[in-house]
Amino acid sequence: xxxxxxxxxxxxxxxAINTFAQKAPADYKITNIKVVPFEQMTGEFEAEITDTxxxxxxxxxxxxxxxxxxxxxKSGDYAGTRNLDVTVxxxxxxxxxxxLMSGILNENGKYYFGFYVEPALCDTVTIxxxxxxxxxxxxxxxKIQFVCGE
Numbered sequence: 647x648x649x650x651x652x653x654x655x656x657x658x659x660x661x662a663i664n665t666f667a668q669k670a671p672a673d674y675k676i677t678n679i680k681v682v683p684f685e686q687m688t689g690e691f692e693a694e695i696t697d698t699x700x701x702x703x704x705x706x707x708x709x710x711x712x713x714x715x716x717x718x719x720k721s722g723d724y725a726g727t728r729n730l731d732v733t734v735x736x737x738x739x740x741x742x743x744x745x746l747m748s749g750i751l752n753e754n755g756k757y758y759f760g761f762y763v764e765p766a767l768c769d770t771v772t773i774x775x776x777x778x779x780x781x782x783x784x785x786x787x788x789k790i791q792f793v794c795g796e
Contacts, residue, residue, distance in 0.1 A: 674719040674728060674748070674777050676786040677756075681773070682712045686765065695790055702791035707766040711790070715759045715775045717748065724750040728779040730759050736792075737769030748777075768794035 683692040686708040695701060703709055715730060725748065734742040746759050763771065770791055777784040 672720055672723070673780045673782050674717045674723075674725075674751075674757075674784060676715060676730075676775050676777060676784045677718040678714075678716040679773055679775060679786055679788045680714040680716070681788060681790060682714075684710045684712055684762075686710065697788075702793060703767070704793050705795070706792065707768075707794070709767065709792075710765045711763040711767075711771065711773075713761055713763060713773055715786075717751075717757050717759075717777060717784075718755050719751050719757075721751055721753050721755040723755075724748075725779065728777060731776045731778055732759070732761065733774045734763050735772045735774075736767055739769075741767075741771070766794070767792040 681695040683695065683703075683706075684690075685692060685706075691712065713732075713734075715732065717730065728748045730746045730748060732742065732744045732746065733740065742761070742763055744761060746761075749757055751757050759775075763773075770789055772787060772789050774785065774787045
């Protein structure tokens with residue numbers, strides 16, 4: 647019995663070192679925020695609003711936004727402690743605030759979060775996405791111009 651105890655102690659110690667030595671997955675990055683307008687009067691999606699798009703929306707009270715946030719990391723990674731925190735401001739007013747848990751990254755190292763921003767939108771819409779729960783938080787923002795008036 648006295649000879650077995652040191653062996654099991656050593657085995658337990660080696661297992662503990664191996665467990666703690668495993669590294670967390672590398673930091674994820676937000677690689678894209680895709681914004682697609684949805685017109686409620688027609689039930690149609692419009693062309694994506696790109697980073698270089700100069701469209702602005704005037705009195706488009708039935709236009710909402712379908713937003714997809716793409717994160718990138720190593721294929722197959724999963725870090726259950728990571729979330730995507732999303733804040734959508736209309737001017738200075740909070741229009742939407744969400745915290746979404748990340749899933750397993752696909753074979754291309756991607757994971758997508760989708761959500762809808764309800765109309766009516768009458769001021770600059772700022773969409774900010776932030777990955778939390780990792781060493782370096784990743785953040786990305788998009789702005790879309792909405793104006794209402796006569």
